[in-house]
Amino acid sequence: MVQNRKVSKKEMIIHIEEQLREIRDVDILLENILSGARQIVNADAGSIYEYDNKNNLLCIRYSQNDTLTKELAPGEKLPFTSVSFNPTPDSISGYVLLSKKILNLPDVYNLPEFMDEGKTVPRPFDFNDVNDQITGYRTRSMLTIPLMMANGKVLGVLQIINSKDENGNVIPFDKDAEFYISQFATKVGSIYEYAYLTRQNVDRLIKMAGFRDPKETGAHVERVSSFSVEIYDRYASNKGIPLREREKFRDNLRMASRCHDVGKVAVPDGILKKAGILDDDERDIMKGHTCVGAQIFSPVENELDEMARDVCLHHHDRYDGGSKGYPGDYNYMDYIPETKMPHELEQALKGDKIPLAARIVALADVYDALRHRRCYKAEWSVDDTFKEILNERGKQFDPDLVDAFMQIRDRLEKINESIS
Secondary structure, three states, rough: OOOHHHHHHHHHHHHHHHHHHHHOOOHHHHHEEEEEEEHHOEEEEEOOOOOOOOOOOOEEEEEEEEHHOOOOOOOOOOOOOEEEEEEOOOHHHHHHHHHHOOEOOOOOOOOEEEEEEEEEOOOOOOOOOOHHHHHHOOOOOOOEEEEEEOOOOOEEEEEEEEEEOOOEEEOOOOHHHHHHHHHHHHHHHHHHHHHHHHHHHHHHHHHHHHHOOOOOOHHHHHHHHHHHHHHHHHHHHOOOOOHHHHHHHHHHHHHHHHOOHHHHOOOOOHHEEEEEEOOHHHHHHHOOOHHHHHHHHHOOOHHHHHHHHHHHHHHOOOOOOOOOOOOEEEEEHHOOOOOOOOOOOOOOHHHHHHHHHHHHHHHHHHHHHOOOOOOOOOOOOOOHHHHHHHHHEOEOOOOHHHHHHHOOOHHHHHHHHOOO
């Protein structure tokens, strides 16, 4: 019986590991690492933290809680939270990060004597029950593990909460659970490292574009990426898109959306850095950034390249095919950087002919542009921004995406406030 259960756990870890290796984006990977760890040991809740070594910050990236999620309406998510802090030994996650040790606590409200190298010493940490007080949830058992690169560098912390038995009763994490999660953490550390390095390469490309265009900050890129995934998640829920398809799409979308304006590296400084509204000739040159971005991701080698190309090329096309959209059905490989694109579209793209990812980023990009000050405009209010986007439903934007967008208004605003 025991042997069969252990084999089952091993098979589960292998299966989850195979799925994780298909994920390219760090954020999506972290979310799935947390889900996978909870699945392995039947944990009700958990959080995953990312460590920002440069700024010495430990940041909660994702939290999951089955008990609280069951209380939500279909398609709803737990409230968005963004918490960053300097890791110190007086917090559980900070202690695990700094010590690089696993911490298995049977009951966080009745912490045992603390042993270090076989000796009883003053416990450096305490459990912070603020979140329990806010949500009404009761945290009991907790298993906290460092996520590390092969060279020993800590990338983050995995914390899983409230192991459950076959009857749904909360129990401590036993030695088997500790063993399997340790094995899992070791395996996903290398996967995390690869995704982390891939993200760094993408960020270098985005940073290069940001050096050229002072208006396109890293915060703008992060917000547009986060908005895009949130809009898609609600859209996919509304449409009943299968989970496996959703996971694959949102993984590519997270990365592709970050690259939406990389083509601006080829726009002349006089236009890119102009403090004011562009004239028609300047605007027609600026439009070329869509084609340059598509050229950067050509030839297409994989699905991420394809989505990034589509997002770069079509995030300024209009859903109704109106003349203000661009570049339409234009052969982007014919475009010569720093030249004018046709002032009028030769053949507009409209509706579902515009790739879904590009339609999503179009909405996310405009939302962010309206909610933040630019050299040629003031920041719009929340109400005016949502009213404008609703007015463009079926015109500039896909009506189904606008519907999803309106459903998650509060969540989008919380993300907007947290990334600056």
